[in-house]
Amino acid sequence: xxxxxxxxxxxxxxxxxxxxxxxxxxxxxxxxxxxxxxxxxxxxxxxxxxxxxxxxxxxxxxxxxxxxxxxxxxxxxxxxxxxxxxxxxxxxxxxxxxxxxxxxxxxxxxxxxxxxxxxxxxxxxxxxxxxxxxxxxxxxxxxxxxxxxxxxxxxxxxxxxxxxxxxxxxxxxxxxxxxxxxxxxxxxxxxxxxxxxxxxxxxxxxxxxxxxxxxxxxxxxxxxxx
Numbered sequence: 001x002x003x004x005x006x007x008x009x010x011x012x013x014x015x016x017x018x019x020x021x022x023x024x025x026x027x028x029x030x031x032x033x034x035x036x037x038x039x040x041x042x043x044x045x046x047x048x049x050x051x052x053x054x055x056x057x058x059x060x061x062x063x064x065x066x067x068x069x070x071x072x073x074x075x076x077x078x079x080x081x082x083x084x085x086x087x088x089x090x091x092x093x094x095x096x097x098x099x100x101x102x103x104x105x106x107x108x109x110x111x112x113x114x115x116x117x118x119x120x121x122x123x124x125x126x127x128x129x130x131x132x133x134x135x136x137x138x139x140x141x142x143x144x145x146x147x148x149x150x151x152x153x154x155x156x157x158x159x160x161x162x163x164x165x166x167x168x169x170x171x172x173x174x175x176x177x178x179x180x181x182x183x184x185x186x187x188x189x190x191x192x193x194x195x196x197x198x199x200x201x202x203x204x205x206x207x208x209x210x211x212x213x214x215x216x217x218x219x220x221x222x223x224x225x226x
Contacts, residue, residue: 024117028097028126031115035093038070038130039210042146043079043137045105053168056203057082057137058089060167063207065090069214072097072127075107075114079137084110097126124149133163133210138171151196163213165198165206172199 041061047054061071061083071087073080075096087094088110096111100118107114117123128134128150136147147166153159166172176197183189200206 021119021122024119024122025125028115028117028122028129031113032095032126032130035070035072035095035113036130037068037132037214038072038093038095039064039133039135040072040127040131041079041083041135041137042074042127042139042143043083044139044143045074045076045078045080046140047078047082047138049082053138053171054079054082056167058086059203060135060206061086061094062090063203064210065092067207067211068092069132069210070095072130073111074099074123074127074142075111075116076105077108079139081108081110083137084108088112097123099123128153128159131162132214133165135165135167135206135210136172137167144175151193154196155193161196163198163209164196165200165209167200167206169199169201 039061041057043053043057047057049055057079063086065071065087070093071083072095073083075084075098080096084094084096085108094110094112096107096114098105098107098114098116099120100116107116115126117126124146127146134147134150136143147164150159150164154161154164166176176199179189179194184191184194198209200209
C-alpha cells in the first residue's frame with residue numbers, strides 16, 4: 001500500500017511539473033508577442049563595463065536599435081547588461097529573459113521588458129523564437145551552448161537561416177580552427193555548416209549584416225519559429 005501511494009505521488013508531481021512548463025511558455029508568448037523585429041545577443045555574464053567587448057555589445061545593440069530592431073538578451077549582467085543598456089539608449093524594447101540560478105542572478109536594470117524563468121529550455125525557446133538574427137559575443141559554456149543550439153536548429157531546418165554573427169574574431173579563432181581542421185576534416189560537419197557563421201570585429205559591420213539581410217529578405221514580422 002505505501003509503495004502504491006509513493007508511485008501515485010510521483011506521477012502527480014510529474015503532471016504538475018508539466019503544467020509549470022506550460023505556464024512559463026504561456027507567459028513568454030503573452031509578454032513577448034509583438035516584439036519583432038528583434039535581434040538576440042548572447043555573451044558572457046562576467047564581462048565588466050570597462051572591457052572592450054562590453055562596450056562593443058552596447059554599441060551593437062544601440063546601432064541595431066536605431067535601425068528599428070528590438071534587443072533580446074538573457075537578462076543578466078555582463079554582455080547581456082551591455083546590450084540591454086544599448087537598446088535602452090536607442091529607445092527600443094530592451095528585453096531581458098532572466099533565469100533562476102543558485103547564484104541568484106538578477107535581471108539587469110536596463111531591460112524594460114523582463115521575464116524570469118525557472119527552466120532553461122523554456123528560456124532558450126524564447127531567446128530564439130522572436131529573433132531576426134543572432135549576435136554571439138565572447139562568452140563561456142552557456143554562450144557556446146546557445147551558439148551551437150542555434151546552429152543546430154538552422155542546420156536541421158527547425159528555424160529559418162537567419163544570420164549568426166560571431167563578434168571578435170580573435171576570441172573565436174580557436175573554435176573556428178577546430179571546426180575547420182578537426183570537425184570538418186573528420187566529416188562530422190559539412191562546409192555548409194561552416195557557412196552558417198559570419199565573423200565581425202566592428203559594431204557597424206554587425207548592423208550592416210543584419211539590416212541588409214533583413215531588407216533583402218523582406219521579412220517584416222517573420223520569426224525564427226512560426
